[in-house]
Amino acid sequence: MQMITIAKYVALGGFLSACASIEGGERTGAERSVDAGIDSKSLTQLVAGVWVSPDGCDFWLIDDGFEGYLSDRLTPDGRPVCSGVAPPNTVVGPFREGSDIPDTL
Amino acid sequence: MARSFKDTLRMFASGFAAVAMSLALVAEAAQAQGHPPARTVVGEEYTPTIWIDPDGCEHWVMDDGFEGYMSPRRTRDGRPVCRRSQICGVIPSDQLFRTDKSDIDENGRNQLDNFFKTANAFGFLIYGHTDARASDEYNMALSDRRANAVADIARAAGVRVVDVKGFGERQPRASGNSPEALQQNRRVEIYCVR
Numbered sequence A: 001m002q003m004i005t006i007a008k009y010v011a012l013g014g015f016l017s018a019c020a021s022i023e024g025g026e027r028t029g030a031e032r033s034v035d036a037g038i039d040s041k042s043l044t045q046l047v048a049g050v051w052v053s054p055d056g057c058d059f060w061l062i063d064d065g066f067e068g069y070l071s072d073r074l075t076p077d078g079r080p081v082c083s084g085v086a087p088p089n090t091v092v093g094p095f096r097e098g099s100d101i102p103d104t105l
Numbered sequence B: 001m002a003r004s005f006k007d008t009l010r011m012f013a014s015g016f017a018a019v020a021m022s023l024a025l026v027a028e029a030a031q032a033q034g035h036p037p038a039r040t041v042v043g044e045e046y047t048p049t050i051w052i053d054p055d056g057c058e059h060w061v062m063d064d065g066f067e068g069y070m071s072p073r074r075t076r077d078g079r080p081v082c083r084r085s086q087i088c089g090v091i092p093s094d095q096l097f098r099t100d101k102s103d104i105d106e107n108g109r110n111q112l113d114n115f116f117k118t119a120n121a122f123g124f125l126i127y128g129h130t131d132a133r134a135s136d137e138y139n140m141a142l143s144d145r146r147a148n149a150v151a152d153i154a155r156a157a158g159v160r161v162v163d164v165k166g167f168g169e170r171q172p173r174a175s176g177n178s179p180e181a182l183q184q185n186r187r188v189e190i191y192c193v194r
Helices: A002-023 B002-032 B106-118 B136-156 B179-185
Strands: A049-052 A058-063 A068-072 A090-092 B049-052 B058-063 B068-072 B087-092 B123-129 B160-166 B187-193
Touching: A058 B068, A068 B068, B106 B136, B123 B136, B136 B160, B136 B187
Parallel strands: B123 B160
Antiparallel strands: A049 A058, A049 A090, A058 A068, B049 B058, B058 B068, B087 B187, B123 B187
């Protein structure tokens, strides 16, 4: 039983370190402006969908495989855009198109 | 006993106030010289790149390996930094309105109706702007009435109006007081939400 537990931790550790190397966990400075590893690309190419908050306002939602991004959709004078494009707590649009990595979450 | 404790507290409070005041003076003196004191910042380099959203506005984005971070890029007064492509249509006010008026004639109505029906957008943000020739208050009200007149036509055309607002003379498109600049500043801007 104890052997199995230890094996599980070892396997988990192996998975984490593999992820760190493919995604580039030890990154510094300007390296953070690109997405490295398996689904590598310039971060300027991210594809967003719209997430509607419980308040009914729009946010850009990007599911980039490993990383997720959320940022405000704003009017020209900096107020939130609350367009009614979808009901609260839903996402619409191609927010998972940015990566070929299957996302089961 | 209770009294002396109170006195001690009072003495302590006045002493604290004096110390705070002298600290404030030191800070003021440092500011008056125009040079904040040099200090060493212990930090890590985090350089972002820019992602442009479908509206044409910029966001700071960083990928730390596992985590990703993103936030809108804003001017210091809170407006998002956006590319020109964000605007769907600009209507010079001179084409649509008479001086100081906000009603739109038959020809203008038809043109706007056609625009809204063919723009292929989910919704519209409609903003009125004036030049700077009257008072700020008057211009805020005038630009608001004009934006709402355009929004009424949008609603009548069966499209969704997401936001309507008048900005008066506060967000000029062109600087200066030349007739050309003033004319450019009298406008109704329409943003398309897709």
